[in-house]
Amino acid sequence: MQIPVINRSHHPLPAYQTAHAAGMDVRANLTEPITLKPLQRALIPTGLFMEIPVGYEVQVRPRSGLAYKHGIGIVNSPGTIDADYRGELKVLLVNLSAEDFVVQDGERIAQLVVARHETAEWQEATELSKTERGTGGYGSTGTK
Template sequence: MKVKIISKSNHDLPHYETLASAGMDLRANLDVPIMLKPLERSIIPTGIFIELPVGVEAQVRPRSGLAAKKGITVLNAPGTVDADYRGEVGVILVNLSNEEFIVNDGERIAQMVIAKHERVEWEEVEQLTETDRGSGGFGSTGTQ
């Protein structure tokens, strides 16, 4: 799939690191570093603008290394970039650690997965088909 992109960043375009990678790293595009204090959040610009085809979204997800090692994650994970959005792709980072974290220009801050999606047409009914699980949710199937 070809996707149109405008880059106002000095960094490489998002790209897949390996043949089997689902996501492409997004980099911070900053004039000055941004400090995130514990529990603080900020929208980090990436300097990229994309034009997705209808029926496709870009999902912005945390980078596992930043989350595990530093407690930095994407607040609205996964964030969605809709096909009709033409603004700059931004990443809402939050610092869930007890230490300050500095976001530097060019730092890999999130990953973006391009995914097809379906649109639904609701069909109102009086009853849903029964299943063994039924309405059990939120851990009702056990932990092991």
């Protein structure tokens, strides 16, 4: 699959880091470092603009290394970039650690996963089919 991308950053396009990776690492495109204080969040620009094919989305996911080593996550994880969005891709990072974290220009800040999706229509009903689980919600399947 080919996805048209405008790269207004001075960094390479997102790329898979291993042969069987699902996500491509995307980099921060900054004129100066951004310091995230504990529990602070910020939109980090990437300089990328894309034309995602209809029927697909690009999911923005945290990088496990940043999460484990520094407590850096993504607030709306996974974020979704829709096929009709043409603005700059920005990543909403959050610092969940007790220490400041400095985002540097060119730092790999997130992963992008291209995913197919369906478009659904709601069908109003007055009754739903019965299942063994029924209406059991949060924690209902882990009690045995």
